Amino acid sequence: MKAMPAAPAAVSNGKPTEPHKSWKKVNEERKALKRERKQEKLLKQMNQTKESEANADAAASAAQARMNKPNPSTLSIAVPGSILENAQSAELRAYVAGQIARAACIFRVNEVIVFDDVGVATARETKRSYEQDAEGNATGTVRSSSLQLARILQYLECPQYLRKYFFPLHKDLKYSGLLNPLDTPHHLRQQSKFRYREGVISDKKAKDGQSYANVGLLNDVLVDKAIEPGVRVTVKMDPASDTSRKQRGTLVSPDEPRRETGVYWGYQVRIAHSLSEIFTKSPYESSYDVTLGTSDRGTNVHEVPNRSIQYKHLLIVFGGLQGLEEALANDDKLTVDDPEMLFDHYVNVLPRQGSRTIRTEEALLIALASLQEKLQPELADVETDLSDLLPRSEDTGIPMGRDALISKKQKKRKLVEAPDETVADEPAPKEAAPSPKKIVPAPKAAPPTPARLSANPFGDPSATKTSLEDDFEVVSTTTAGPASTRKTNASDSGDDLSRFD
Template identity: 75%
Template sequence: MSAATAISHNKPTEPHKSWKKINEERKALKRQRKQDKALKDLKRVQELAASAVNETENGKAASKPNPSTVSIAVPGSILENAQSAELRAYVAGQIARAACIFRVNEVIVFDDVGVTTARETKRIYEQDDADNNGNGAGKATSTVRSSSLQLARILQYLECPQYLRKYFFPLHKDLKYSGLLNPLDTPHHLRQQSKFRYREGVVCDKQAKEGHSYANVGLLNDVLIDKALEPGVRVTVKMEPSSDGSRKQRGTLVSPDEPRRETGVYWGYQVRIAHSLSEIFTKSPYDGGYDVMVGTSDRGTSVQNVPNQSIGYNHALIVFGGLQGLEEALANDEKLTVDDPQLLFDHYINVLPKQGSRTIRTEEALLIAMAALQEKLQPQQADVECDLSDLLPRSEDTGIPMARDVLVSKKKKKKLVDNTESNEIQPAVIATKLSPTPAVPRRPNPFNEHKRAEVAPQSISMEADFEVVSASTGHTAAVNENQNDDLSRFD
């Protein structure tokens, strides 16, 4: 007992600490941990910034140039030549279809009538949108012709993917008959089950972490993007590969030109409104404007005289006239002082020299001109050639999984049942077909006098179904037969 007591007295005893000192040490340790964490975060941010700068420099060094573009300009007055609202919408749908078929990158809707001759049909663009949305009157900053505004709105509506239209296009009378129009079926109108690296989307108002946003890109779940944007903005998202550990689908915001530049896929067109013919050239969205401008008219040079691949371009513009042609559009433009529209263009071409109709409608001229100029144009930067047939949906791919039995109609099912029953009795039919049957001699045509005279009477068999007799003989025989047998007489 004494030894244990001695050992306990020999152990060094720590001085007693008050609770105040203990709390101060804890606070100091916590402060030190916060400083270490802040230093680590700062170091990480600096590394990310340095890597982003390096990637940007490397991307600029190895970035691909944007492919050459084709723009078309059509007058909005072509809708006024239609007889009903349904036909006006259908004409706009034809313009959109032709633009997508020939991979047009920009569609310009210009006014070829002018303010002085069509003042009563003008209306305020912002006022029109305010009246339809119910937000009150807007300020009269600019006026747009009603037909041009309707054509531009329908073109934008058809270009937008179906799952995004409810976000950008409220109910409007210009879109009343948009359901009658044929879908464009462009590559960026992706189905839900399509797995492509780029998608069009809209920023949602769903709460996300700082510096990020959620976007609806046509999938079951929203995609987390790497930028914080206001809701309702249309974006182009590059989809990242999904990781096994995370359920969230992530994406990166890219330029709308990147899908076409990287993969060569046609990614739709942009729509622009020009108030006159001169604004087509002066308000070009490209740096340096359009380098090649082509005008179409029946007074131009024949397209057959233009050599193939002789028109080199980087940003080409093809202008189409309205009901009165480009000459009337030039006369209604007060800013242009030239008298001949041929002076405005590098090439003034007649795309169909020997036309059978007196006039060619603009929607028809668009298809004819784009088809005729395909071999004449030579882009400086061609599209990238990639095989994307397995990634992009086809026209017959509706996106609705259906069983094979559903696809088979009742008519086909009945035909299959009939074929099955006929196969059971097929051996008897084959045996009947194999048995020889006596050949029935061919009779001459009773209405051909020359052939009937050449055939001998002995060649006609007595076992035939009928005999060719004269009309008087046949009538006499029928009368005698009726007299002998009263039961065969009929009225």
């Protein structure tokens, strides 16, 4: 039996068309296409997941590497809070604290310890509570002078745009607005584009696992962790994104800016109730490996070899009004009699001093300056040039115009010299009206010659007239002021040299 030939395809408008498909076949093709698209979507999601995991692993490894990277060596100083009791007024108490904060920042101090060197038995000031437990009950007290010193140090270290969040109105900070600003690198301006910034978590609502932080910019920054509002944080700014207007950042440790960039990032403040607590409550795991005490009974600092004091965590302790001996006598937990036994080095930072006493704020500057060449940190800060990203010294303060820099004395001199330098023209003919006097500007004085410098104008009157008439203004007795101020030993012309501008 012969097979029947296939039916020819239908022709429409001169073009062949596909044969008619059943709905069953169409549904099968649609399901196959849907399965294919679903597989492609799953593959794409798997690739994205792998990429995100790889990025997360890389970020975690980088973060772990940063965490494993040792921090640079630190410098800590301990000052007694009783030094404020020697100030004569509340303004001077605040100024002494400001001097200590300035010295700590100038010499890159990482920790400032305020300790009580008087003790409870001989305390002349009242004690105030400064620690609270979870229920709000006070758990510790400290002398009011120590507490005020610590509070002012913390206030000055905090960036200006964060102070209103952490420091409400308080009598200890009454005169803190008069103190000199520290102007440290972490006190960034709004236009600065540094990768790290200090901030505070705001109460603005964000997605789960995120929060907003105020870092001194126009808008808050979205950070990668959910933290309760009011906490001070250090934020690493992410690069600006073209697809999103929100500025994002990552929360990092306060030590990371100094560890990664070498920039000085302020100091921490700690309160110690006695001299012994300076050593026993160190924030570092290995405590202080090198301790140094300052006293006029110590070793001459000039006899200490350069780079001989190698340290990882160095502590320098300063005494109060009666020195470290008084602080040791008021500490019941220490049994030694000589403070030199407490330290690895006991140094006199200024031998042959002219004054009988050196104030603690002065000793701080002297000691840190004289010990600069004696110290050798085990791990120094990273040296990086960040002058284009951080504010410089010329950016500090308000720029003044050239006219504002002219002193009042110079302006007064111009007003006084102008009438004396008036030159009258020759008399005009009778037919013409008299011409007004012309004021001729004073010519610049020629540079003095050696002969003029060697002459003694006060010994020879003739030398006075010839050598000083260009440099000094000769004022007539008739216009020099009241009669009581015009007495002179005089020359024939009646002029005196009692007024030199």
